[in-house]
Amino acid sequence: MSARDDVLARVRAALGAPAPGPATGRATAGTVPRAYRERGDLTPGSPEAVEVLVDRLVDYRAHVHHAAGPADVATLVGDLLADATSVVVPAGLDEAWLGGLGDATAVVRDARDDPRTPDELDRTDAVVTAARVAIADTGTIVLDGEPDQGRRAVTLVPDVHVCVVRTDQVVQTVPEAVRLLAAHPERPQTWISGPSATSDIELSRVEGVHGPRTLHVVLVGA
Amino acid sequence: MTRTFLGLPVRRGARTLPDDVAHPGGHGTSASAGRASDAFGDVPHPDAPLRWGDAFPDAARVALQNTQLRRNLAHATSTIRTKRAAVVGEVPDWEALRDAGSAIKTDVMARLPELLEELERNVVARGGVVHWARDADEANRIVADLVKAKGVDEVVKVKSMATQETGLNEALAAEGIAAYETDLAELIVQLADDMPSHILVPAIHRNRAEIREIFLARMGDAPPDLSDVPRELAMAARAHLRRKFLSAKVAISGANFGVADTGTLTVVESEGNGRMCLTLPETLITVMGIEKVVPTYTDLEVFLQLLPRSSTGERMNPYTSLWTGVTPGDGPQEFHLVLLDNGRTDVLADEVGRAALHCIRCSACLNVCPVYERVGGHAYGSVYPGPIGAILTPQLTKASGGLSGHDDPNASLPYASTLCGACYEVCPVKIDIPSILVELRAREVDADRGRPTGWGAAMKAASFVMSDARRFGLAGRAAGLGRVVAGSSGRISTLPPPASGWTRSRDLPAPAQQTFRDWWRDRPVDEPRTEGGERP
Numbered sequence: 001m002s003a004r005d006d007v008l009a010r011v012r013a014a015l016g017a018p019a020p021g022p023a024t025g026r027a028t029a030g031t032v033p034r035a036y037r038e039r040g041d042l043t044p045g046s047p048e049a050v051e052v053l054v055d056r057l058v059d060y061r062a063h064v065h066h067a068a069g070p071a072d073v074a075t076l077v078g079d080l081l082a083d084a085t086s087v088v089v090p091a092g093l094d095e096a097w098l099g100g101l102g103d104a105t106a107v108v109r110d111a112r113d114d115p116r117t118p119d120e121l122d123r124t125d126a127v128v129t130a131a132r133v134a135i136a137d138t139g140t141i142v143l144d145g146e147p148d149q150g151r152r153a154v155t156l157v158p159d160v161h162v163c164v165v166r167t168d169q170v171v172q173t174v175p176e177a178v179r180l181l182a183a184h185p186e187r188p189q190t191w192i193s194g195p196s197a198t199s200d201i202e203l204s205r206v207e208g209v210h211g212p213r214t215l216h217v218v219l220v221g222a
Numbered sequence: 223m224t225r226t227f228l229g230l231p232v233r234r235g236a237r238t239l240p241d242d243v244a245h246p247g248g249h250g251t252s253a254s255a256g257r258a259s260d261a262f263g264d265v266p267h268p269d270a271p272l273r274w275g276d277a278f279p280d281a282a283r284v285a286l287q288n289t290q291l292r293r294n295l296a297h298a299t300s301t302i303r304t305k306r307a308a309v310v311g312e313v314p315d316w317e318a319l320r321d322a323g324s325a326i327k328t329d330v331m332a333r334l335p336e337l338l339e340e341l342e343r344n345v346v347a348r349g350g351v352v353h354w355a356r357d358a359d360e361a362n363r364i365v366a367d368l369v370k371a372k373g374v375d376e377v378v379k380v381k382s383m384a385t386q387e388t389g390l391n392e393a394l395a396a397e398g399i400a401a402y403e404t405d406l407a408e409l410i411v412q413l414a415d416d417m418p419s420h421i422l423v424p425a426i427h428r429n430r431a432e433i434r435e436i437f438l439a440r441m442g443d444a445p446p447d448l449s450d451v452p453r454e455l456a457m458a459a460r461a462h463l464r465r466k467f468l469s470a471k472v473a474i475s476g477a478n479f480g481v482a483d484t485g486t487l488t489v490v491e492s493e494g495n496g497r498m499c500l501t502l503p504e505t506l507i508t509v510m511g512i513e514k515v516v517p518t519y520t521d522l523e524v525f526l527q528l529l530p531r532s533s534t535g536e537r538m539n540p541y542t543s544l545w546t547g548v549t550p551g552d553g554p555q556e557f558h559l560v561l562l563d564n565g566r567t568d569v570l571a572d573e574v575g576r577a578a579l580h581c582i583r584c585s586a587c588l589n590v591c592p593v594y595e596r597v598g599g600h601a602y603g604s605v606y607p608g609p610i611g612a613i614l615t616p617q618l619t620k621a622s623g624g625l626s627g628h629d630d631p632n633a634s635l636p637y638a639s640t641l642c643g644a645c646y647e648v649c650p651v652k653i654d655i656p657s658i659l660v661e662l663r664a665r666e667v668d669a670d671r672g673r674p675t676g677w678g679a680a681m682k683a684a685s686f687v688m689s690d691a692r693r694f695g696l697a698g699r700a701a702g703l704g705r706v707v708a709g710s711s712g713r714i715s716t717l718p719p720p721a722s723g724w725t726r727s728r729d730l731p732a733p734a735q736q737t738f739r740d741w742w743r744d745r746p747v748d749e750p751r752t753e754g755g756e757r758p
Contacts, residue, residue, distance in 0.1 A: 004354040007512065007563045011335045014571035032325040035318040036524070056537060112551025118468040118502050138530075138538035151552040152501040152543075156494065157468075178523035185484040185519045186348060188549045191526075191542035196494035199534050200407035200423055201430055201452040203298040203305075209406065209456050210463065211494025211541060 038179075040137065040172025049136045049170045050219060056139025060194025061207045062215040073164055073220050074099035077128060080162055080216050081105060084125035088116060088154050092147020093128060097164060110154050111147070121157035127212075128162045129155055132189075134170045135177045139194065141165060141217065142177060144187040152188055161212040163192070166220055271358075271389045271605045272565075272619050274417070277631035278638045281601035282593075291598050294429045299589045305535025306586060306648070313531065322524045324652040327580035330515060331570060337482040337515045338561065344485025348547020350557040357564050361509055362393035364560050365474060368507055369399050374471045378463075380489060380499045381405035382476025383583055384509045384562055386418060386605040387618075390474070401474065402466055404495035406459050413440040419599025419607060421585040422533050427598050430455065456493075463495065473499035473554070477510040478582070479525060480559070483518045486546045487559070490529060490539050500543050506554035511562050513570075513579040525582060528650035532584035565618035574661045578614045580651045585610075587645035587655060593638055602638065603631055609645035612638045613658045625662065626669035636662035676720040698737035708732030 001009070042049040054064050065080070067073045078100025081087055085104065091111035098107060108124055110116045116124075130148035134141045141163055143149040155161055171177050181189065196211030207213070275281050285291060310316055330337060342352045355361035361384075369377055377394070379385070379401050391401040391412075403412045410425035411418050414436045418424030425433065434450040437458055444458050475496070479488040487508055489496045500506060516525065522544075530539040548557050570576050588594045588608030599607035604615040612635040616624045624632035636659045645655040670678075687697045708714045714730040716722070724730060736744075 002354070003356050003360060006356055007354050007561070007567070008335050008338065010356075010563065010567035011338070011512070011570065014567045014576075015332065015334065032329060033318075033321050036315040036322055036527075037318075059537075060540075115551065122464075122468055135538075138527075140538045145549065145552055152497065153553075156497050156501055174527050175520075175523040178520055178526070182519050185481070185486055185544075186546040186549075188546070188552055189542075189544040190497065191538070191544075193536070193538040193540050195540070196492070197540045198406050198452075198456055198493045199302075200405070200410070200425060200493075201433060201455055202294070203301045203423060203426070203534075204452055205534075205536075206452045206456050208453070209460055209493035209495070210404075210467065210498055 036175070037173055038175045040176065042136065042172040044171045044176065045168035049172050050167050052136035052172065053134055053139060053170050054219070056136065057194065057217055060139055060197075060215075062139075062194045062217055065216060065218045067164075067218055067220040069221065070094065070096040071099075073097045073218055076100070076218050077162055077164075078102065081126050081128075081160070084160070086124045087126045087128060088121060088124045088158060089128050090147055090150025090154060093130065093150075094148065094164075097128065110150055112151060115151060116154070118153065118157060121153060124158045126160035126162060127154050127158040128164070131163055131165045131169060133177045133180050134165050135174055136170055136172045138174060140174075140177070141192045142181065143190045143192065144181065144184065145189070146187070152190055155190065155192075156211055159212055160214045160216070161192075162216045162218060164218045164220060170219075271387050272615055273603060273622075273624065273630075273632055275600065275603040275631070277634040278601055278603070279634060281603060282597040282638070285597040285601045288598075290429075291427055292596060294427055295595055295598050297429075298423070298426050299595050302535050302589045306532060306589070307535075309531045309535055309537055313527070319524055319527055320650055320652050323528050323582075323650055324580065326516060326521050326524060327651050328577075330513070330517065331576055331579060333517070334512065334515070334570070337517060338512055340482040341480050341485060341515050342561075344483070345487075345547055345557075345559050346485075348485050350485070350547040350559055353558060353560045355560055355562045355564070358388035358562075359393075361388045361560055361562050361564065362390050365390060365507055365509065366394055366397045366399065368505070368558055369394065369472055370397065372472050372505055374399075376400040376402065376466075376470070377472045377474050378402050378404050378466055378470040378499050378503065379408075380473070380475040380491065380496045381408045381424075382474070382509060383421060383605065384476045384511050385474060387564065388509070388562070390509070402463070404463050404467070404499060405491070406456060406493060406495075409459055409463070410436060413437070417600060418605055420588055421583050421606065421608070421610075422588075423585075427600070463498075467495075467498040467502055470499070470503045472505045472507065473503040474507045474509065475499055477508050477514055477559075478529065479522060480510050480515045481517075481519050481522065482515050484546055486519060486544050488522065489543045490526075491542070492534065492540045494541055497541055497543055500545065501553050503554055505556040505558070507558045507560065509560045509562055511564075512566055529582055529584055532582075532586040532648065532650040565621065568620045569614070569617040572617065575613065575617050575658055577653050577658060578610065578617055580653050581610050581614065582651060584650055586648040586650065590644040590648050592640060592642060592644070597638075602635060604635075609639060609655045609659075610653070612636055613653075613655055613662060616662060626666060628670060628673070633666050636666065676723070680720070695737075695739055698739060701733045702735065702737070704730075704733040705735065 057064050065076050067076050074097055086106040088108040088110050091109050131141045132144040195207050195213055195215040196209045197205055197207045198209045199205050345352050353364045394401045403409050407423050407425040410433055420426040430450040437444040441462055477487045478490045530536050569579055587610050591609050594608040602611045604611050606614045616632045616635050619632050623630045627633055639659050641656045643656050687693050712732045717725045
């Protein structure tokens, strides 16, 4: 008997369940009470939802900036990365956001079919990406690897991450975000809540370990 | 008992990393450096990840002597309790989330065969390979063979309870493969050749000064002027592991959740070491207990709210990674999922005890437990300590006598509790740990019925005495002799065996001068009677 059949047989025996008949396809769901909030009181993209998001991000020691439109984003990105010698960007990023970068800053492109190596990324000072959705209650930004957000490695290895979030992408609760993401569950996701951190020493939180030690969030009005 | 310097145990006879390659300059020189030193107290020598050291009562007695350990634990657990209470308090529908989490887990257990098959189907459909392991040895064999097939002799690891439980690092070391733990706390434990003492923060028993000392002695590339400021210690770990992350070919992880209806795996973490392991290497091997499956993708909306607030006391942990099989051009291009039984089906077979499999490894129950806070994790003799460990470890090792074996140290674990119920209050999936503890105690007592025990003999003697009024009266008067033993303090602190079982941990008050029966007989009969306590 293979390990697979053996383990499954043991599970069935443990449950006192009969041996399986013909394949029934998907398992049928049991009853689960879902009395929790499936959406928040705050309208997605509302100033109130954005205010909560900002409060949480600041609490995580992320840096929050506000931009009125694409031109404003370019200026902000230029200011934030004025000292960077190189910036990696996913191939699908809005070019207009990069207009404020100085001549001394090299822009490195990355795509699934033209990836930079981990070492190349390690020599890059910063990364600029968009986002899929942001959760106000928890201060979370979700990336799903689409062309404006890039491969997972590009937002991981460089030490500074500038993430541009449109205010209409801000929802209040986790369930609202999960249901939006459920349209493409197969996409590789990274949920980011502040810069990398650890609580492993005396359970006190310290920001900045292996991931980007600095997280800038640029909130741009829709 | 073999110890290294700092009073740390040499783990299971096999070091997890080769002396000359791993953590350069640290491990190689330290093995014989100071075994005589016992500066940081007593850690039992581990023999197996789910059963090591002395039985709980003996291990606890030793741990209680360690004042440094108690200070470290009291500080850490009170910090995390406060944080958890604050972030749980701001969620208006927390109880509804707990109800949903509990119901989803109950549903998972009832439909486990179908859900596992569904998960397997979806992982394979997205380019992953699924393996099944009956026990720890089989899981370790599968992983070692996969690593060897890639032609590498080192791997990076994300903190994983499943691979702690199987003793994977030691098994890989025996095959000449070095496994580098990359979680900060796991790194501390690994560098110190220590054992984990907490599910979430395995090095919770170490304070910053001790961690600094461990880094300086064993990390090799630790800056000589390293201070004990946590931020500096974290930076030292970052620098130490950076090269490893960038060059690793194979990574090994656990999983917090495996979603049946999409084949999506989830790892919840803080530091970014998880992302490094899950993203940069070419090959990823994930070892997941079969109970970690959840039915649907949207079920994550429940657990990703419950877990972070319960474990680190944060609204959300810094990083959560979700991946489904292989994504061409992004992340590992080879993905293996190892589904592990290792005693879980034995737990599942018990209708009361199976709720222990609902555990999402948040460790909130450890942080609130008055017993854990005082004795620490090592006294439980298992990688699963604390209240959840007290119900999970004996059941996982049931087949080898962990629940009923008279001399098995694990059989003492259900007694490692005051039954105060704090663990149940904080459990995000509402595991009724106190009730299961009581049930397991009853099983242990039942298993001992019919064999001569001190308890059985005492009960027989009591039955003989109490079934006859004259004998009972005499016994009551004889007990008055205890006053002689108690002396002027009115307390008896030491008695010979078997009564020492009581006086070892508590005083026995001296018996009253007059028994109740004597008082009743001798009371003045004309004393005015009162009704309802009111005097006329």
